[in-house]
Amino acid sequence: MKCPYCGYEHGWSGEQMAKVEGKEGEFFSLSNDVEMTRRDRGSYTRDYESRSLNGCPKCLKVFMSSY
Numbered sequence: 001m002k003c004p005y006c007g008y009e010h011g012w013s014g015e016q017m018a019k020v021e022g023k024e025g026e027f028f029s030l031s032n033d034v035e036m037t038r039r040d041r042g043s044y045t046r047d048y049e050s051r052s053l054n055g056c057p058k059c060l061k062v063f064m065s066s067y
Contacts, residue, residue, distance in 0.1 A: 001025050001054065004066075008058040028055030036064065 002009040010022035030053050040047040053066040 003056040004063055005060040005061045006056060008056055024057035032057060
C-alpha cells in the first residue's frame with residue numbers, strides 16, 4: 001500500500017513488483033473491518049461499492065483505499 005499524501009509505502013508494491021518493508025511499519029486500519037459503502041452509481045438494484053479506511057503511520061493522515 002502507498003500513502004497518497006506523503007508517498008510512504010509498506011506491503012506489496014505494484015510499481016516495484018516486490019514486497020516493501022517501510023520503516024514506520026504497517027498502515028493503520030479500522031477495527032472490525034469497518035468499511036464505507038455507497039450505492040453503486042447508475043445501479044437501480046442494491047449493489048454497493050465499498051472502501052476501507054487506512055491511516056498512514058508516517059504522516060498520520062487517513063485515506064480511502066483505491067481498490
